[in-house]
Amino acid sequence: MALTPSNNDAFFREVDEEVRRDRLAAFWTRRGGTVLLALGLFLVALAGGLWWKSHRTALAARDGEQLSAVLADVEAHRVKPADPRLVALGGSSRPGYRALADLTAAGLAVGTDPKDAIQRYRRVADDASLARSIRDLAQLRAMALQLDTAAPQAIVDGLKPLAQPGGPWFGPAAELTAAAYLKMNRRDLAGPLFAQIAREPGLPASLQARAGTMASALGQAVSPPSAATLKE
Numbered sequence: 001m002a003l004t005p006s007n008n009d010a011f012f013r014e015v016d017e018e019v020r021r022d023r024l025a026a027f028w029t030r031r032g033g034t035v036l037l038a039l040g041l042f043l044v045a046l047a048g049g050l051w052w053k054s055h056r057t058a059l060a061a062r063d064g065e066q067l068s069a070v071l072a073d074v075e076a077h078r079v080k081p082a083d084p085r086l087v088a089l090g091g092s093s094r095p096g097y098r099a100l101a102d103l104t105a106a107g108l109a110v111g112t113d114p115k116d117a118i119q120r121y122r123r124v125a126d127d128a129s130l131a132r133s134i135r136d137l138a139q140l141r142a143m144a145l146q147l148d149t150a151a152p153q154a155i156v157d158g159l160k161p162l163a164q165p166g167g168p169w170f171g172p173a174a175e176l177t178a179a180a181y182l183k184m185n186r187r188d189l190a191g192p193l194f195a196q197i198a199r200e201p202g203l204p205a206s207l208q209a210r211a212g213t214m215a216s217a218l219g220q221a222v223s224p225p226s227a228a229t230l231k232e
Contacts, residue, residue, distance in 0.1 A: 081109040081116060095129040103138065110145065118145050136162055140169055144176055155180035165196065171203040175211060191218030198222045 082105075089101035106120035124130065124138035143150075143158045155176060162173035174197050181190035197203065197211035199222065215222045 081105040081113070095127065099124050099127065099130050099134050099138075103134075106138075106141070114145050118142050121145070133168070136169055140173055140176075144172075147176060147179060152180040152183040156184075163193075165200060170200060171197060171207050175207065178211075178214070187218050191215055191220045194218065195220040195222045 086101050086105045089097050090105065092098045092101070102120045102124050106117040106124075109117040109120065121138045121142035125135050125142060127135065139158065140162055143155055147155060159173045159177050159180075162169040163177045164170060167173075174193055178190040178193040178197070181187075181193065192215075194211045194215035198208050198215055200208070212222045
């Protein structure tokens with residue numbers, strides 16, 4: 001018996017469904033294990049990523065609490081450079097906490113073990129993962145501690161990037177550079193640099209007064225900075 005158009009459409013739909021089922025069954029027979037494995041790996045990776053994010057957050061919170069406790073004890077003079085908490089924070093995987101631990105330990109060691117302090121400052125200054133401002137601060141402090149022991153030219157070279165007019169560390173870096181020039185008997189370089197410090201706007205009044213006195217003693221004419229340019 002001939003099929004009507006509606007029966008014909010229904011027949012072809014049924015055939016299509018059977019073909020699709022056969023193809024799907026064949027696909028799962030050939031590829032089902034691979035698909036399930038890939039899906040499993042994806043779920044494991046997703047779960048691992050979520051756990052790692054949570055774990056990092058927990059570790060950061062722990063380091064923050066520990067650092068706060070250490071700084072409170074520093075204020076109370078209850079911390080030494082070798083404090084186990086500073087040692088632990090110094091090995092943190094988070095650069096910021098690691099740097100703060102080293103800077104704190106270095107500051108504590110300045111009076112008792114300058115070499116240890118210099119080494120800690122140098123570690124911060126050489127850490128490329130840190131912000132430039134933190135590295136420059138560590139470099140400045142390391143150079144200040146070496147002023148009486150290192151070769152004057154090494155001080156000049158080490159501070160050159162920081163002793164640029166307009167830079168955030170120009171004042172103290174330029175003053176240390178000028179002092180190194182004096183050790184080299186280069187009054188011709190020290191005098192103008194002291195004068196420049198005395199004229200540079202925005203620097204602390206005490207630093208500018210000190211630099212002005214040195215500049216005058218070295219034969220430089222220095223006009224006192226106006227009150228508007230001083231930073232108390």
